[in-house]
Amino acid sequence: ASQNLLLLPGDGIGPEIMQEVKKVIAWFNEKGGMSFETDEGLVGGSAYDAHGQSISEEDMAKAMAADAVIFGAVGGPKWDDVPYEVRPEAGLLRLRKDMQLFANLRPAICYPALADASSLKKDVIEGLDILIVRELTGGVYFGEPKEIIDLGNGQKRGIDTQVYDTYEIERISGVAFELARTRGNKVTSMEKRNVMKSGVLWNEVVTQTHKNGYEDVQLEHMLADAGGMQLVRWPKQFDVIVTDNLFGDMLSDVAAMLTGSLGMLPSASLGAPDGVTGKRKALYEPVHGSAPDIAGTGAANPIAMIASFGMALRYSFEEVAAADKLDKAIANALDKGLRTKDIASPGQTTVSTVEMGDAIIAE
Ligand code: NAI
Ligand code: MG
Numbered sequence: 001a002s003q004n005l006l007l008l009p010g011d012g013i014g015p016e017i018m019q020e021v022k023k024v025i026a027w028f029n030e031k032g033g034m035s036f037e038t039d040e041g042l043v044g045g046s047a048y049d050a051h052g053q054s055i056s057e058e059d060m061a062k063a064m065a066a067d068a069v070i071f072g073a074v075g076g077p078k079w080d081d082v083p084y085e086v087r088p089e090a091g092l093l094r095l096r097k098d099m100q101l102f103a104n105l106r107p108a109i110c111y112p113a114l115a116d117a118s119s120l121k122k123d124v125i126e127g128l129d130i131l132i133v134r135e136l137t138g139g140v141y142f143g144e145p146k147e148i149i150d151l152g153n154g155q156k157r158g159i160d161t162q163v164y165d166t167y168e169i170e171r172i173s174g175v176a177f178e179l180a181r182t183r184g185n186k187v188t189s190m191e192k193r194n195v196m197k198s199g200v201l202w203n204e205v206v207t208q209t210h211k212n213g214y215e216d217v218q219l220e221h222m223l224a225d226a227g228g229m230q231l232v233r234w235p236k237q238f239d240v241i242v243t244d245n246l247f248g249d250m251l252s253d254v255a256a257m258l259t260g261s262l263g264m265l266p267s268a269s270l271g272a273p274d275g276v277t278g279k280r281k282a283l284y285e286p287v288h289g290s291a292p293d294i295a296g297t298g299a300a301n302p303i304a305m306i307a308s309f310g311m312a313l314r315y316s317f318e319e320v321a322a323a324d325k326l327d328k329a330i331a332n333a334l335d336k337g338l339r340t341k342d343i344a345s346p347g348q349t350t351v352s353t354v355e356m357g358d359a360i361i362a363e
Contacts, residue, residue: 134248
């Protein structure tokens with residue numbers, strides 16, 4: 001049976017890097033024995049320009065029905081003044097909300113060819129391959145009350161509330177344990193149980209989930225601040241890190257920068273398994289934005305976008321060998337010295353978006 005992909009290129013460099021993913025998909029269909037069917041929709045500013053919404057109901061329905069959504073990037077100065085409800089980001093937030101994408105996966109991988117270029121010591125990052133699993137739909141970004149109160153004496157009070165229920169911690173830690181089994185078989189859970197009640201519960205529920213069917217996976221607990229320190233000191237001690245929305249936001253950005261440019265970083269967001277098919281809703285996107293400063297110049301690095309499709313192969317389609325093949329092709333292109341501008345050393349010759357895509361296909 002064929003697999004259904006909804007491509008949402010979006011704005012800025014989004015369509016340019018999506019073009020390279022289309023070539024990769026075509027390659028897997030022609031030479032990799034796969035049958036992906038693709039449909040394409042509008043999201044963000046380009047959708048607003050077309051019909052006044054940041055994503056149409058029709059495209060939302062397609063996203064809900066797709067086996068995976070491949071998302072480029074949205075936004076840009078052109079849409080700075082559009083009404084808040086239809087701003088470009090609203091399209092992405094709507095997708096995350098309606099698809100209930102509660103698990104955000106951010107790998108930090110060090111490509112050998114780029115280990116030398118890092119600002120960190122080579123032995124710290126060479127061979128690095130870790131995965132941060134961030135809870136994406138709960139915690140302090142969403143908890144109520146959330147408000148600014150006027151205290152009337154010239155003082156105001158800003159309130160955000162960290163809330164986690166058992167089921168939210170169970171399902172995110174379940175995802176982390178399952179992913180660990182496909183990798184290094186170790187999960188490190190990070191919270192602040194020393195000062196936060198939600199941290200105490202997080203620790204308890206992760207421990208209980210581990211007991212209920214994941215005891216083959218090694219589990220360790222770490223306070224999130226110590227975890228941040230260890231990520232920079234010796235990141236290779238980790239395999240899968242599972243943490244809440246706020247800590248995960250920060251720790252995944254730190255981990256990402258261990259290995260280099262924004263143009264290299266893929267991500268996946270997963271929902272709960274469907275009751276009937278067992279398949280998870282999923283959206284794959286580069287970590288970076290629409291890079292309006294380089295849009296249209298052919299300078300965009302397509303690797304984050306292509307590697308995001310690689311994550312789709314791995315996590316939505318269980319095509320692990322194909323995902324490995326794609327990752328190897330990226331590593332090979334880098335080994336041969338191909339560099340887009342964002343990952344080039346000063347004075348180094350650079351290639352365009354299309355040339356990098358072609359090189360990866362050739363590999
Ligand atoms: P950005 O990630 O678009 O760009 C930051 C810097 O990194 C820029 O100098 C850009 O040229 C460079 N860069 C990013 N991706 C690159 C790539 N693939 N190859 C080479 N260089 C790359 O973040 P910025 O500038 O803060 O935001 C630009 C727009 O993107 C804004 O409208 C913002 O709201 C939106 N945005 C959208 C996101 C999404 O769609 N998920 C995420 C982050 C920002
Ligand atoms: Mg962030």
